[in-house]
Amino acid sequence: MKDYVFDLIEQEKVRQKEGLELIPSENYVSAEVLEAMGSILTNKYSEGYPSFDDLDKSDKEISEEILPNYRYYGGQVNVDRIERLAIYRAMKLFHADHANVQPHSGANANEAVYYAWCEPGDKILAMNLAHGGHLTHGSPVTRSAHIWNFIAYGVREDGDIDYDELERLALAEKPKIILVGYSAFMKIPDFERVAKIGQKIGALLMADMAHVAGLIAGGVHPNPLDFGFHVMTTTTHKTLRGPRGGLILSKGKVSSPLKKPEKTLENIPTLIDRAVFPGTQGGPLEHIIAAKAVAFGEALKPEFSDYAAKIVENAKTLAEELMSRGFILQGGGTENHLILVNVEKSFGFNGKLYEKALDMVGLTLNANALPGDKAAAFRPSGVRLGTPAITTRGMGKDEMKQIAEWMEKVAKICQEVSSEDDLGSLATEFAPIREEVREMALKFPVPGI
Numbered sequence: 001m002k003d004y005v006f007d008l009i010e011q012e013k014v015r016q017k018e019g020l021e022l023i024p025s026e027n028y029v030s031a032e033v034l035e036a037m038g039s040i041l042t043n044k045y046s047e048g049y050p051s052f053d054d055l056d057k058s059d060k061e062i063s064e065e066i067l068p069n070y071r072y073y074g075g076q077v078n079v080d081r082i083e084r085l086a087i088y089r090a091m092k093l094f095h096a097d098h099a100n101v102q103p104h105s106g107a108n109a110n111e112a113v114y115y116a117w118c119e120p121g122d123k124i125l126a127m128n129l130a131h132g133g134h135l136t137h138g139s140p141v142t143r144s145a146h147i148w149n150f151i152a153y154g155v156r157e158d159g160d161i162d163y164d165e166l167e168r169l170a171l172a173e174k175p176k177i178i179l180v181g182y183s184a185f186m187k188i189p190d191f192e193r194v195a196k197i198g199q200k201i202g203a204l205l206m207a208d209m210a211h212v213a214g215l216i217a218g219g220v221h222p223n224p225l226d227f228g229f230h231v232m233t234t235t236t237h238k239t240l241r242g243p244r245g246g247l248i249l250s251k252g253k254v255s256s257p258l259k260k261p262e263k264t265l266e267n268i269p270t271l272i273d274r275a276v277f278p279g280t281q282g283g284p285l286e287h288i289i290a291a292k293a294v295a296f297g298e299a300l301k302p303e304f305s306d307y308a309a310k311i312v313e314n315a316k317t318l319a320e321e322l323m324s325r326g327f328i329l330q331g332g333g334t335e336n337h338l339i340l341v342n343v344e345k346s347f348g349f350n351g352k353l354y355e356k357a358l359d360m361v362g363l364t365l366n367a368n369a370l371p372g373d374k375a376a377a378f379r380p381s382g383v384r385l386g387t388p389a390i391t392t393r394g395m396g397k398d399e400m401k402q403i404a405e406w407m408e409k410v411a412k413i414c415q416e417v418s419s420e421d422d423l424g425s426l427a428t429e430f431a432p433i434r435e436e437v438r439e440m441a442l443k444f445p446v447p448g449i
């Protein structure tokens with residue numbers, strides 16, 4: 001008999017099929033990405049790196065050659081080809097001189113970059129977590145914050161980055177890294193302006209594009225590497241629609257990872273390779289790297305640009321539909337895939353209550369702090385939602401309108417209670433909405449299920 005775990009996987013399939021995934025950092029991978037992730041490549045140890053030579057050749061050519069490598073184990077012939085393919089496709093996708101496809105997650109990717117460039121105690125200037133930055137950008141609960149000295153810039157009243165504050169802090173503090181990146185921000189950053197500031201002080205310019213990498217790959221969001229940034233980190237599982245994992249792209253000279261190069265901006269690709277392995281990780285997950293290669297291949301196809309454009313179009317439609325129903329949105333709308341609703345200001349209750357109520361009707365999103373939020377971390381004033389996953393399922397304008405309508409209905413019902421503990425008493429009012437959500441969700445299949 002199969003392990004009980006498989007029963008739970010079956011139940012999760014049902015949950016994914018019958019509900020609508022509005023968490024902006026989630027997506028549905030293709031059947032081929034799933035197949036690569038579940039493959040026998042997990043059996044192989046391959047610490048080190050494949051050869052980086054001739055990576056500008058076509059996919060086919062590089063996959064047929066056997067090249068010398070920088071590995072610590074034998075039997076690398078196929079794994080080398082796969083990892084080279086992943087590296088080559090990532091470089092092409094993001095206009096990079098080098099790609100490290102081994103980080104197990106976005107958090108690992110960020111820490112490897114800090115470790116590659118900074119000495120303990122060095123300063124890193126990054127976006128305030130409460131203003132949309134990520135935990136890995138200096139939250140005191142992380143290991144990074146114990147090693148490096150993080151300084152935070154924030155957003156202005158209008159929701160955009162406070163570039164004047166960023167410049168003032170950069171010139172006064174002279175950080176080793178200036179980091180542009182966020183998990184709850186709905187504007188297009190001005191990379192050119194930040195690059196000019198960084199160049200004045202010789203800082204490493206790093207962009208953490210974990211959320212919008214798929215939009216960059218699809219050509220509907222600017223690429224920081226085109227504007228003088230040295231490094232771009234990302235996850236591969238959000239808008240990029242690959243397996244759960246991390247990726248580091250860089251500009252500079254690629255050389256053997258066996259020798260420690262001088263710490264210069266030009267040598268950043270090799271400094272990063274050494275910081276990933278052996279600096280912060282052991283053996284790479286080659287089944288995940290294979291799935292990354294498959295996902296990058298999908299992202300290189302013209303259809304992916306249509307997908308990326310549709311994500312943004314859907315987000316804009318959803319934002320407008322919500323605003324027309326009295327929802328107050330941070331930044332007054334969206335320029336990407338993500339929407340931040342000020343629930344407290346719109347309806348007078350907190351984001352956690354709203355998140356739980358929406359979960360009861362099959363709409364999944366998450367409560368999120370808003371800039372200047374005084375409420376406790378578990379009772380933030382806002383919710384964050386986005387369109388990458390529902391766009392993968394093929395939804396469009398009509399569905400966005402329908403979702404906004406359900407969200408308004410649920411908000412009105414929530415006004416009847418004062419605490420999330422009382423939501424249970426509203427179950428009968430939520431039930432018909434839950435049925436409508438299920439009915440619509442089932443019309444749009446989840447890939448790979």
Ligand SMILES: *Cc1c(COP(=O)(O)O)cnc(C)c1O
Nearest residue numbers: 105106107134182183208210235
């Ligand atoms: C999601 C995210 C990460 C972390 O990725 P994990 O794979 O969860 O470690 C890092 N930075 C940003 C901006 C993110 O949104």
